[in-house]
Amino acid sequence: MLSQVGLAKIRVPAVEGWFSIDESEPYLLGSKCTKCGTIYFPQEGTFCKNPRCRSETFEQVRLSNRGKIWSYTDAQYQPPPPYVAVDPFEPFAIVAVELIQEKLIVLGQVVRGVTVDDLRVGMEVELTIDTLYEDEDKVYLVWKFRPVNGPETLRR
Numbered sequence: 264m265l266s267q268v269g270l271a272k273i274r275v276p277a278v279e280g281w282f283s284i285d286e287s288e289p290y291l292l293g294s295k296c297t298k299c300g301t302i303y304f305p306q307e308g309t310f311c312k313n314p315r316c317r318s319e320t321f322e323q324v325r326l327s328n329r330g331k332i333w334s335y336t337d338a339q340y341q342p343p344p345p346y347v348a349v350d351p352f353e354p355f356a357i358v359a360v361e362l363i364q365e366k367l368i369v370l371g372q373v374v375r376g377v378t379v380d381d382l383r384v385g386m387e388v389e390l391t392i393d394t395l396y397e398d399e400d401k402v403y404l405v406w407k408f409r410p411v412n413g414p415e416t417l418r419r
């Protein structure tokens with residue numbers, strides 16, 4: 264049997280097509296209706312949901328990686344996909360973030376170490392790519408948010 268010792272694990276997105284895993288420049292992938300300009304996240308591929316549009320063509324767009332907290336909560340239970348099961352489950356904070364440019368509300372986990380006590384509505388946060396979980400040979404990545412003006416220890 265081949266040994267994996269000494270080899271870096273493969274880093275893969277936990278959900279395909281929702282975000283870039285380039286950790287130096289993380290961003291979410293949305294789609295923009297080529298007729299009316301409505302932006303969707305996750306990407307819309309069938310038809311535009313704008314009742315006055317009905318276009319079926321979209322282009323993939325990079326969404327802004329900053330936003331303001333619109334709402335937040337504590338996940339004290341195991342959430343549904345794409346928040347893949349982590350065993351044992353560790354509670355974490357979830358934020359609903361209004362993206363700076365698109366004004367879209369996007370849900371995301373907050374980085375480890377930040378609790379709901381550290382958050383408030385209107386706080387500016389930025390997107391980061393972080394480990395969701397790992398198995399023997401892969402690290403599964405997901406987007407998370409962290410406060411822009413958070414403590415230094417959170418800005419590794």
Ligand SMILES: [Zn+2]
Pocket residue numbers: 296297298299300301311312313316317318
């Ligand atoms: Zn449209």
